[in-house]
Amino acid sequence: MTTVNIRRDVDDKFYRYKMPLLQTKIEGRGNGIKTVIPNMEDVARALNRPPTYPTKFFGCELGAQTSFANDRYIVNGAHQADRLRELLDTFIDKFVLCPSCKNPETELVITGKGNNEDIHRDCKACGRQNGVDMRHKLITFILKNPPKKKVKGGKGGKKGMTAEANVAGNLVFEKGAEDGSGDDDDGSPAATPSNGVPTRGTDIDAMLGKADPVIDDPDAAEDVSRKLAATHLNGNGNGHGADDDDEDDADSPYAQFGVWAEENKDASDADIIAKVKELGIVGKHKVLVEVAYKLFHDDTVDQDITKRAPLLQVLCSSEKHQKSLLGGLEKLLALSPNSDALLAGGMTSKALMALYQADVLDEEVVRQWGTHVSKKYVDKDKSKKVRKSSDAFLKWLDEADDESDEE
Known part of the structure; x- marks a missing residue:
């Protein structure tokens, strides 16, 4: 160095x-x-x-x-x-x-x-x-x-x-704010969201059990999930966390969150965090599947992502979280009644662009997802269609990299 x-x-x-x-x-x-x-x-x-x-x-x-x-x-x-x-x-x-x-x-x-x-x-x-x-x-x-x-x-x-x-x-x-206005006139971070996303001094502090959560060395996301899983926050008080393998169970905390999210799509970010805490799935990457699949609207998912960018950044703290978020997006678009029209209109690319501009997705993760068909969330044919709809975004990434190399 x-x-x-x-x-x-x-x-x-x-x-x-x-x-x-x-x-x-x-x-x-x-x-x-x-x-x-x-x-x-x-x-x-x-x-x-x-x-x-x-x-x-x-x-x-x-x-x-x-x-x-x-x-x-x-x-x-x-x-x-x-x-x-x-x-x-x-x-x-x-x-x-x-x-x-x-x-x-x-x-x-x-x-x-x-x-x-x-x-x-x-x-x-x-x-x-x-x-x-x-x-x-x-x-x-x-x-x-x-x-x-x-x-x-x-x-x-x-x-x-x-x-x-x-x-x-x-x-x-x-x-920083995403409205294009830059810093506030008083020099304060434009990050304080108007929709109540937990930051300093709010529910996220209580969730982590400390007074001031701003971190100087953010490099232990996976360790966070393990630590939280071993506490009463992620279980029933006996030191055991929610089982990540039970998300398909109708009684699982993931399914319960999905039902709640579908019924409360307009809930504030703070209320969503509180629900995650209540169900004991703090730090779990699979909650992001339900966030994308049940909280967002299929025809305005790109706008929903922009609106929920602060929440997604709080919840999406590792590569596993990003992959689960993409899995939920895949389910949302592939299983929508209007799937064919949405995919033909490039909704996948629009959603990925919104996630990328909000700095929720890493380039390597989205490239791998876009080029590897999976049967994990939907059948293979539908998975192919969703990824095909992401071609415009992936091409944009390649062209942007080429321009950066030339510079």
Whole structure:
């Protein structure tokens, strides 16, 4: 891995403070084009800052929407690596380096309460405490998502991982608005949804049993499912979770959720999360089958996906979750009374595009799904028809990759 001095104005090759060189990858095309930062976590760890902070800073400076979920840090639009590296230098100067000794060994400390909150850099090298520019848009985001104290002397935790991350992984996210307006004028994350999706301080917190679920190191989604399955949240209180193999049973929690979802298609995201919790299937990937099959409308599934994007990002935290979501979508379109008309009109491609633009699906997962017919959810002929209807989207992905390679 290529490393550079944290202070890139220092040419000394023996300078002790290093960070990985920021990498970028441009994905998509047209209105769906976005810049992914694949090594943002490594860079942020070297700076002793949550990876959400520099990502959000890029969005503030560029007037672009940002998103961070499922271990992916994204700035909407096409941005060259050199430009983001310059902005990272600005972030380091404003929010990392000690103004007194120019040392990066600082921590952000929040003092005060309410409207009197203040942020300063506590330098571990010289002992000075220096303030930050409280007028910057990033300040509101930091105050709403304060830095966590790291685990000290713990075993099994990754370096730089917060105590919450060791327990809860990446079930909770912060997401930029999808309405094309970018950041709010007050600098707050445009992610706070109007439909009540659980984020900080809501039902998802109680579900995970902690006060502040914003995660700095989201890389343990599967471990989350296992941990939750072993608790009373996923079972009847005896330490055993719901059986993933019983989804076809009419009395299974999955079937019960499906019946409820079909009868409550207009329920708020918070109510849906509460129902998942009530049935003890928190973190289970197969609940996504019922979400797509019973919660969405066959003729407006793309619009439903856009509306439910924050919910899907909370629930869809691994490759297994993505595959189950695609399985539910396959059932919805293949078993619809209007299946032939919907598939002929390219509804599968429209739905996949909505999922992709909401950053719910990974390219590799959707490509594999689109090229491998399966009999798991519907018969083989219907499965082929659904995948055939995805050709336009898969072609779009290929063309977008070709353009990125040429650039």
